[in-house]
Amino acid sequence: MDIQTWTWIIVGLTFALYIGIAIWSRASSTGDFYVAGKGVHPIANGLATAADWMSAASFISMAGLISFSGYDGSVYLMGWTGGYVLLALLLAPYLRKFGKFTVPDFIGDRYYSNVARIVAVLCALLVSFTYVAGQMRGVGLVFSRFLEVNINTGVFIGMFIVLFYAVLGGMKGITYTQVAQYCVLIFAFMVPAIFISIQMTGNPIPQIGFGSTGADGVYLLDKLDGLHRELGFHEYTSGSKAKIDVFFITAALMIGTAGLPHVIVRFFTVKKVSDARKSAGWALLFIAVLYTTAPAIAVFARTNMIETVNNKTREELPQWFNNWETTGLITFEDKNVDGRIQYVADAAKNELTIDQDIMVLANPEIARLPNWIIALVAAGGLAAALSTAAGLLLVISSSISHDVIKKIIKPSITEKGELVAARLSAIVAVVIAGYFGINPPDFVAATVALAFGLAAASFFPAIILGIFYKRMNKEGAIAGMIVGISLMLYYMLRFKFDWFGGGTKEDWWWGISPEGFGTVAMIINFIVSVTVSLFTPKPPKEVQQIVDDIRIPSNAGEAHVH
Amino acid sequence: MSAASHKKYWKQNLKYLIVLLVIWFLVSYVFGILFVEQLNTIKFGGFKLGFWFAQQGSIYVFVILIFVYIRLMNRLDKKYRLED
Structure with missing residues (x-):
């Protein structure tokens, strides 16, 4: 069977x-x-959190990004896993x-x-919308690349699926579909990685394989460093970015x-406090499977690519x-007309020129794996994009129906009315996200990475x-959040x-890039919050009581405020 | 449960947090970023040590840290009879 047929079947x-899971739940x-009835098992929640967290960017782009940047790509590996230690x-x-x-x-x-x-x-809305637009675009891209449908049709199909299970199932539906999506995406990511690791190093475990020797007896990483030096790139295993910037980006x-x-909201869905800790542990374990494999794929793909194409004539390719050349993602321009x-x-x-996104997508073809595996990768990319989009849409809809309508505009709303409002806002959010997926403003790609900076600069210190x-009192927290995010x-x-006059790399404050600036804004948020709170009245007694209360896991013998 | 024993429980929790977060900082920021060149002079198998910490080791340690914390806190909860 050809790739197309396989892809339609698997997708x-x-x-x-x-859809079946959504109807069932x-x-x-x-x-x-909002929180799946607070009855999710910690391992199920760990799986769901992992799928929620790993977006189209983790699945499709990250290995490629590392492949082209070598050591500098470590910021994503450490940055997107180390946060779970803070969470837990x-x-x-x-x-x-x-x-x-909600938060x-x-x-x-x-x-x-x-x-x-x-x-x-x-x-919350600012962070979530910048993030979700990128996901819908990812869904459209996978559809257009593998199923050769129009990119907008792809976005519509994606919107319909997400709409179906997010609106029907809410957090409960999303949680259990995310569990399934994790299984699909991790299988799709690991199978090609294992095959390629065996092909290149004889070791089935990619994490060990990329530190092993190839068929020629040379360590893979040494060979790659050598190739890089020969072609004039900086060494693969050492960086080209300023150390201070690497530090600040990782922190942000x-x-x-x-x-x-x-x-954060995923941790509201478990039964008890000890389960919240456990599910953070499981989540990171499931995430680590992909995140420790990605750098191995990066090395395999990079070595393979350079050896296969460099100095070759068109006939040898x-x-x-x-x-991939017909998709425009690889371009070859014979500048010195030597045919190589x-x-x-x-x-x-x-x-x-090679688009970094194709590293994961083209990898099975480069390694000459069977067609069903290529189809599997498409399904994995879709699972990654859909699961993240659904999680974000839920945050958007609950922000509107719960935090705005129920808590501020109309506290007298009935439970039934609020549920209707939640579903309606989910529909509106999907439509807006779909609109941005079809007409992506050029700032989307740039802001997805910055969504982290915004989250770090606003919520983290207040929480x-x-x-x-x-x-800590309200004056301090509000001042801190506003200063931080502004x-x-x-x-x-x-x-x-x-x-505001713009500027180049030379104008960056202390040599810190916008991606790393979230750390600076967060530190300033902390300073402003504490300073302002010291000059304003203490929080009321019952609020201090809340703080005492959240610090202990059980409610044994303590009076409750809420 | 008295307020005094809650305070003790919280203090012990903070102690755990500090120790674990120091390790968290060490494996990522110190080994993986600040002293990566120095560690890169050491090799095991095909890996330079600093590079390995940045792309593999730190992540393994993160996972272990959380599971250690889960154990420590479960034990502490039991000691203070605070399991929920």
């Missing part, structure tokens, strides 16, 4: 599975809709003990203020991860080269101080979009 089967109350140790158990539905819920109650609640809602990604509302491909660091002499610093927005707009 069709996985979609049928997701319909939400019947707001508790079901500093946030998840306490927020679960607090026991409401703005916590901010609003802990800081006894609807202003704080609204600031938190705005931050870690802290941003811990501050992302769609990740394999079939996959032509396949020169792939070198020097831009004036380099004749080959941490809310738990660990009893003296500073991050200013820096991002100035250096990414040329507003």
Whole structure:
């Protein structure tokens, strides 16, 4: 069977599975809709969190990104996993003990203020919308690449599927489809990786394989460093970025991860505090499977690619080269007209451009794996994009129906009315996300990475101080959040979009890129919050009581405020 | 449960947090970023040590840290009879 037929069959089967799960796990109350009735098993929640977390970017782009940047790509590996340590140790158990539905819920109650609640809602919406647009685009891309349908049709199909299970099932439906999606995406990621590792090093475990020797007896990484030197690139295993920037980007990604509302809310869905800790552990374990394999794939793909194409004539090139050349993702321009491909660091002499996204997608073809595996990779990419999109849409819809409508505009709304409002806002959110997927504003790609900076600069300090610093009051938290997010927005707009006079790399403050600036904005948020709180009144007694209460896992003998 | 014993429980929790977060910082920021060149002079198998910490080792340690924390806290909860 050809790749197309296989892809339709496998994608069709996985979609049928997701819809089946959604029908089986319909939400019947707001508790079901927002937090899956708080009855999810920690391992199931770990699986769901992992799928929720790993987006189209993790699945499709990350290995390619590392492949082209070598050591510098470590910022994503450490940054997108290290945040779970912060989540498990500093946030998840306490927020679960607090026991409401959303992050703005916590901010609003802990800081006894609807202003704080609204600031938190705005931050949540800003972070989630920038993120979700990229996911819908990812769905469209996979459809167009593998099934040769129009990219917009792809977005529509994706919208329909997400709409179906998010609106019907709410958090409950999303959770159990995400469990299935994790299984699909990890299988699709690992199978080609294992095959390629065996082909190149004889070792079936990619994590060990990329530190082993190839058929010629030379260590793979040494060979790759050598190839890089020969072609004029910086060594694969050492970096080209400034150390301070690597440090700050890693920190911004870690802290941003811990501050992302769609990740935090997953810890509200388990039964008890100890389960919240456990599910963070399981989540990171499941994520680590993909994140430790990605750098191995990066090395295999990079070595394979250079050896297959460099200095070859067109006739010597394999079939996959032509396949991807027709999509425009590989281009070959014979500048010195010798009929051979020169792939070198020097831009004036380099004749080959390769889109980093195809590293994972083309990998099975490069390694000449059977067609069903190529189809599997398409299904895995879709699972990654859909699961993340659904998690984000739920945050958006619950922010609107719960935090805005129920808590601010119309507190008298009935449970039934709120559930209807939640479903309607989910529909609106899907439509808006779909619109951005079809007409992507050019800032989407740039802002997805910056969503982490925004989350780090806004939520993280307010939540941490809310738990660990009893003296923290509403004036401090609000001032901190506003200063933090404004500073991050200013820096991002100035250096990414040329507003406020723009500027180049030389103008960066302390040599820190906009991607790493979230760390700076977060530190300033902390300083402003604490300073302002020291000059304003203490929080009321009952709020201090809330803080005492969330610090212990059980409610043994303590009076409860909420 | 008295307020005093809650305070003790919280203090012990903070102690665990500090130790675990120091290790967290060490394997990623210190081994993987700040002293990566120095560690890269050491090799095991095909890996340079600093590079390995940045792309593999730190992630393994992160997973272990969380599971250690889960164990420590479960034991602490039991000791103070705070299991929920």
